Amino acid sequence: MMNNFGVATAWASTEIGNDYWIAVDGSVGEMYGYLSDGRYEVSDFSSYDEVNEKWILNEGVADNSGVVGAVRPGKLKLKDITGDHLVTVDDCTVIGDANPKHTGGFNIDGPFIWIDISAVFSWSYGNDIYNANKVEYTTGRYQFRNMIDIMADGKRWTDVNADGELVNDKAALAALNANTPCGHLI
């Protein structure tokens, strides 16, 4: 017997691992990955450790660092579904299904002597869409890449103040990002 297994579409080469899931009693087209939990807020951290240059998470706040690298306020936060306060590959789950609940359509057709005009409409309802464009254009894996508007300066998180200095003070960092709905570029 073969076990259930993940499949990597590899649209981003090796940067994203398995993004589809093949499982008995499941469907072909189930999307697989981490569930987003927003971003780490300043309030998720107890303090910044100046000596080790590390942000210290509050007790009970899940630690993503094994997946997204060292955590700090603004970093992408992933859901800890195993409840062990550590986000690992075990927290991946089925997050979508490309199969629609129903598909259909209608057409109207009018023949007139030697001309025939028709209009055809179709729908697909209830399927999830894997928006790879949104993944690509909201993550700053490389510097100076174009982003979609939700990641514009002033909307996305920033670690750097107006003088170009890295901010590690809780109050200052919270103030700097008071009006940023979006997460950090990871």
Place this chain on the structure above:
Amino acid sequence: MGETENRGIELAMNWIALDKSKYGLNVGFNIGFNKNKIKSLA
């Protein structure tokens, strides 16, 4: 490798609303409910 199952129901309707010698009008509608399932992995 394994076994999959595809099941569902599809309905189609065609209505010839007008059928004259020089012109006509046809209206069609279809809907399908289809499910895909992985039965086993060998």
